Amino acid sequence: MADTVVGGTPDQHASGSGDDPSRRDFIHIAAGAAAVGAVGGLVWPLIDQLNPSADTLALASIEFDLTKVSPGQQVVVKWRGKPLFVRNREPVQIAAAVKDDNAPMPDPQKDSDRHKPGKAEWLVLIGTCTHLGCVPTVGGGDYGGWFCPCHGSHYDLSGRIRKGPAPRNLEVPTYAFLSDTKIKVG
Ligand code: FES
Numbered sequence: 659m660a661d662t663v664v665g666g667t668p669d670q671h672a673s674g675s676g677d678d679p680s681r682r683d684f685i686h687i688a689a690g691a692a693a694v695g696a697v698g699g700l701v702w703p704l705i706d707q708l709n710p711s712a713d714t715l716a717l718a719s720i721e722f723d724l725t726k727v728s729p730g731q732q733v734v735v736k737w738r739g740k741p742l743f744v745r746n747r748e749p750v751q752i753a754a755a756v757k758d759d760n761a762p763m764p765d766p767q768k769d770s771d772r773h774k775p776g777k778a779e780w781l782v783l784i785g786t787c788t789h790l791g792c793v794p795t796v797g798g799g800d801y802g803g804w805f806c807p808c809h810g811s812h813y814d815l816s817g818r819i820r821k822g823p824a825p826r827n828l829e830v831p832t833y834a835f836l837s838d839t840k841i842k843v844g
Contacts, residue, residue, distance in 0.1 A: 661821070665673075666707075670826040679749050682761075686742050694717075702772065704726045704826055705836040716754060718738065718739055718835055718844050719733065719842055719843065719844035720842070720843050720844060721836065721840055721841070721842050721843075722735060722744060722842075722843060723839060723840055724733060724744070724746070724780065724838075724839045724841060726841050727744055727745070727746040728746060729746050729747075729748050729779070730745065730746065730747075730748045730751075731745070731746055732745040732746070732796045735794045735833070737784075737831070737843055737844065738844070740782070740784055740785065740786055740787035741781070741784075741786065741803075742782065742784060742785060742831065742843060743781070743784075743785040743796070743817075743828070744780070744782055744841075745780070745782075745783070746779055746780065747778070747779050747780070747781060747797070747815065748779075749779075751815045752778045752779065753803070754802065754814075754815050755768075755769040755814060756769045758801075758814060758818075761820075763819065763820060764819050764820075764824075764825060764826070765818065765819055765825065765826045765827045767816070767818055767827055769816040769833040772816050772817060772818070772827070772830055774833060774834075774835060777835065780841075781816070781817060782830065782831065782833050782841065782843065783817045783829065783831075784829040784830075784831050785827040785828070786824055786828075786829075787806040787808065787811055787824050788811075788819065788824045788826040788827070788828065788829070789806065789808070789809055789811055789822070789823045789824035789825070790808060790809070792806050792807065792809075792827070793806075794806040794807075794809035794811070794813060795807065798812075799811075799812035799813065799820075799821075800820070800821060801814035801815065801820050801821075802812065802814070802815050803815045803816065803817060803818075804817065804828070806822065806824065809822065809823050810822045810823070811823060811824035813827070813828055817830075822833075831843055831844065
């Protein structure tokens with residue numbers, strides 16, 4: 659019967675100050691906080707790497723030399739992975755766009771809302787159709803602006819949607835004139 663213990667010494671770890679409920683809670687909270695901190699430390703680099711890298715941010719703005727675009731022409735530049743249309747409108751094209759300012763349109767805008775003051779010849783637009791993102795062709799369609807071959811959207815000489823399924827005008831990006839012959843986009 660040597661291995662039968664009756665009324666043995668109380669286990670110090672099972673009761674007394676070591677099992678104080680408030681102390682136990684503290685240990686759990688501290689352990690939980692450490693675990694959250696460790697997970698946060700792991701997750702943040704994963705999230706952070708989704709942010710644009712320095713070389714991508716450098717491409718966020720571009721400068722463009724307008725002397726490359728003759729009157730009546732359009733040049734397409736790649737900007738932030740999208741085509742950017744820079745069109746040099748002739749006076750007759752500007753007049754046609756202004757004449758239609760009050761025509762019924764899905765997304766009404768004046769021509770003057772779509773270019774910089776005093777720079778009516780320059781249209782700067784993001785060249786993706788506002789329907790499903792195809793690239794419209796310059797000079798096509800019923801209004802002489804652009805025509806999107808994917809589902810037949812017609813844009814006028816101001817880049818306003820006039821006919822077809824696209825809901826909005828071609829988007830005008832943020833840009834500024836640095837001089838008479840240079841713009842900065844973005
Ligand atoms: S994507 Fe242009 S009309 Fe559909």
